[in-house]
Amino acid sequence: MSEKIEDGKVASRHRVNSSEPFEPRPRPGVPAHTIRDDAEAITVAQRLAAEFAGGASERDREGWIPVDEVDVYSQSGLWGITVPRAYGGADVSYATLAEVIRTIAAADSSIAQITQNHLALVSHIALDASESQKKHLFELVLKGYRFGNAFSERNSRNVAAFETRLVEQGDDVVVNGQKFYTTGALLAHIVPIVAVNADGEGFLVFADRDVPGLTVVNDWSSFGQRVTASGSILIDNVKVPKSRVVPVKAFDRPTAAGPISQIIQAAIDAGIAKGALDETVAFLRTKSRPWIDSGKDTAAEDPFTIATIGNLVIRLHAAEALLDRAGRRIDTALREPGEDTVNAAVLATSEAKVLTTEIAIEATNRLFELAGTRSTLAEHNLDRYWRNARVHTLHDPVRWKYFHVGNYTLNGVSPPRYPWN
Numbered sequence: 403m404s405e406k407i408e409d410g411k412v413a414s415r416h417r418v419n420s421s422e423p424f425e426p427r428p429r430p431g432v433p434a435h436t437i438r439d440d441a442e443a444i445t446v447a448q449r450l451a452a453e454f455a456g457g458a459s460e461r462d463r464e465g466w467i468p469v470d471e472v473d474v475y476s477q478s479g480l481w482g483i484t485v486p487r488a489y490g491g492a493d494v495s496y497a498t499l500a501e502v503i504r505t506i507a508a509a510d511s512s513i514a515q516i517t518q519n520h521l522a523l524v525s526h527i528a529l530d531a532s533e534s535q536k537k538h539l540f541e542l543v544l545k546g547y548r549f550g551n552a553f554s555e556r557n558s559r560n561v562a563a564f565e566t567r568l569v570e571q572g573d574d575v576v577v578n579g580q581k582f583y584t585t586g587a588l589l590a591h592i593v594p595i596v597a598v599n600a601d602g603e604g605f606l607v608f609a610d611r612d613v614p615g616l617t618v619v620n621d622w623s624s625f626g627q628r629v630t631a632s633g634s635i636l637i638d639n640v641k642v643p644k645s646r647v648v649p650v651k652a653f654d655r656p657t658a659a660g661p662i663s664q665i666i667q668a669a670i671d672a673g674i675a676k677g678a679l680d681e682t683v684a685f686l687r688t689k690s691r692p693w694i695d696s697g698k699d700t701a702a703e704d705p706f707t708i709a710t711i712g713n714l715v716i717r718l719h720a721a722e723a724l725l726d727r728a729g730r731r732i733d734t735a736l737r738e739p740g741e742d743t744v745n746a747a748v749l750a751t752s753e754a755k756v757l758t759t760e761i762a763i764e765a766t767n768r769l770f771e772l773a774g775t776r777s778t779l780a781e782h783n784l785d786r787y788w789r790n791a792r793v794h795t796l797h798d799p800v801r802w803k804y805f806h807v808g809n810y811t812l813n814g815v816s817p818p819r820y821p822w823n
Contacts, residue, residue: 415466415467415469416466416467416469416620417464417465417466417467418465418466418467418620418622418623418628418629418631419465419620419621419622419623419633420465420620422620424588424618424620426591426611426612427469427473427548427589427590427591427611429547429591430476430477430545430546430547430591432477432546433544433545433546434476434477434478434479434481434482434544434545434546435477435478435479436479436482436490436492436544437478437479437480437482437483437492437494438492439492439494440492440494440495440498442492443480443483443492443494443498443499443502444498444501444502444505446478446479446480447480447501447502447505447506448505450474450475450478450480450506450509451505451506451508451509452509453471453474454468454471454475454506454509454510454513455508455509455510457471457510458509458510458512458786459783459786461510461512461629462512462628462629462783462786463783463786465628465629466629467588467589467620467629467631468510468512468513468516468629469589471510471513472513472516472548472589475506475513475516475517476546476548477546480502480506480517481517481520481521481543481546481548482524482543482544482546483498483499483502484496484499484521484524484525484528485524485540485543485544486528486540489536489537489540489541489544490540490541490544491540491543491544495729495730495733496662496665496728496729496730496732496733496736497725497726497727497728497729497730497733498729499521499665499666499669499729500665500666500668500669500672500725500726500728500729501669501725501726502669503517503518503666503669503670503673504669504670504672504673504676504722504725505673506673507669507670507671507672507673507674507676507677508673508674508676508677508680509673509677511627511670511673511674511677511790511794512627512628512629512630512790514669514670514673515585515627515630515632515670515794516585516586516589516630516631517586517666518585518586518663518666518667518670519549519550519551519553519585519586520548520549520550520586520590521662521666522659522662522663522666522821523549523551523594523606524540524543524549525658525659525662525663526606526648526650526652526659527539527540527648529651529652529657529659530606530648530649530650530651530652531648532648534645535645535646535648538645539608542591542592547591547592548586548589548590548591548592549586549590549591549592549593549594549608550584550585550586550587550588550589550590550592550593550594550611550618551583551584551585551586551587551590551593551594552566552581552584552587552593552594552595552596552609552635552637553581553583553584553596553821554581554582554583554584555579555580555581555582556580556581556582556583556634561822562820564579564596564597564598564604565579565580566578566579566580566581566595566596566597566598566637567579567597567598567599567600568597568598568599568605568607568647569599569600570599570644571641573643573644574641574642574643574644575597575605575607575641575642575644575647576639576640576641577595577597577607577609577637577639577640577641577642578637578638578639578640579595579597579637580634580635580636580637581595581634581635581637582633582634582635583632584618584632584633584634584635585630585631585632586630587611587618587631587635588618588620588631588633589631590611591610591611592608592609592610592611593608593609593610593611593616593618593635594606594607594608594609594648595607595609595635595637595640596650603649604649604650605647605648605649605650606647606648606649606650607640607642607646607647608642608646608647608648609640609642609646613640613641613642614640614641615637615638615639615640615641616635616636616637616638616640617635617636617638618633618634618635619633619634619635619636620633621633621634624793625789625793626786626789626790626791626792626793626794627789627790627793627794628786628789653819653820653821655739656735656739656740656741656743656744656745656819657735657739657744657819658732658735658736658739658744658747659819659821660748660751660819660820660821660822660823661728661731661732661735661744661747661748661750661751661823662732663821663822664751664752664755664798664821664822664823665725665728665729665732665751665754667755667794667797667798668721668725668728668751668754668755668758668759669725669758670794671755671758671759671761671762671791671794671795672718672721672722672725672758672761672762674762674765674766674787674790674791674794675718675721675758675761675762675764675765675766675791676718677787678762678765678766678769678784678787678788678791679711679714679715679718679765679769681769681784681787682711682714682765682768682769682772682773683711685769685773685777685782685784686701686702686707686711686772686773687700687701687702689773689776689777690772690773690774690776690777691774692704701772701773701774707772710768710771710772711772714761714764714765714768717757717760717761717764718761718765720757720761721754721757721758721760721761724750724753724754724757724758725754725758727750727754728747728750728751728753728754731743731746731747731750731751732747732751734746734747735747741816744819745810745816745817748806748817748819748823749806749807749810749817752803752806752807752817752823753803753807755798755800755803756800756803756804759795759800760800762791762794762795763791763792763795765787765791766787766788766790766791766792767788769784769787769788770784770788797822798822798823802823806818806823
């Protein structure tokens with residue numbers, strides 16, 4: 403750990419892929435701001451994005467985990483905007499949530515991704531938790547508590563195979579296992595662990611980040627989304643009260659759980675594309691030279707460059723429109739859960755995921771083609787957009803989105819229900 407002076411204040415700095423100890427973050431000293439409606443959520447997201455954008459390149463280059471930024475982010479109230487109104491939240495549209503996430507991601511996609519699992523877990527509480535659990539956990543969310551992620555396992559045969567086990571012990575459960583890709587856990591106050599019992603039934607075990615036996619390891623070494631701190635968790639006889647154990651049942655019936663998780667991922671990719679396109683335009687206007695054959699005085703007048711920018715803008719707008727459409731379909735599936743409404747939400751979100759993946763990769767590739775060799779200089783660190791797009795779009799393969807959309811259209815086969823669909 404090191405320290406840096408920012409605006410007269412000492413900011414703590416922790417590097418990714420570090421062997422340095424990382425203590426649990428303190429619980430919120432004051433309650434988070436309560437956002438009241440969709441319009442306020444978007445306004446707050448725009449303000450924070452402007453704040454986060456300034457340090458995004460340095461955080462990526464130096465590997466600084468955004469500790470202070472995430473504190474500001476969760477205290478803004480944006481982590482609680484999907485809490486149902488009955489429990490004090492704004493219960494915003496998922497179209498609004500997608501806009502909030504892509505706004506943050508355009509500024510810093512790592513910070514946006516740190517939110518992803520927390521928001522997906524809020525939806526699982528609404529779908530699967532008991533009434534007393536909802537009251538307790540939603541109250542914590544609105545106070546500014548952050549949920550992390552202890553879901554995926556590095557060595558299991560596939561993403562849906564879990565070797566982490568829980569056993570009952572009186573009024574508690576005891577959990578043992580190991581997790582990887584644990585985005586958000588390092589900076590969380592509570593780490594929900596996915597574990598299965600002897601019968602193979604799945605549960606979310608909401609463990610305090612500082613509970614004995616829970617070790618979050620800062621060993622994330624990917625070349626993209628570098629400062630998400632998506633490393634490992636070691637779970638050694640972690641004891642948690644049964645009142646904090648929520649069964650995972652949302653995929654046993656038609657619910658919007660899958661598309662909720664997916665729309666957040668798609669929104670991050672759309673944000674990366676928007677950030678890359680904005681950087682491309684700025685570079686072309688101020689730093690790039692026109693190609694000699696164009697006969698133009700500036701790179702921004704090159705007709706082939708102009709046409710390519712137009713193509714990227716149109717494709718980005720198409721992806722954003724599908725994101726908005728998917729959000730509305732999710733809203734409907736939540737209000738009127740059933741086979742038809744959930745299928746509509748899953749398929750619409752799959753379509754959005756395809757286009758946001760494609761535009762993220764295309765826009766980050768074209769940045770260098772259009773801006774020229776000087777855009778590759780280390781001083782600009784523009785390769786972070788390509789690295790982030792390439793890594794984040796690997797979350798789940800869009801080649802299967804084409805299949806599920808086509809199989810439903812052609813053969814009437816409903817897409818599968820799980821967090822990746």
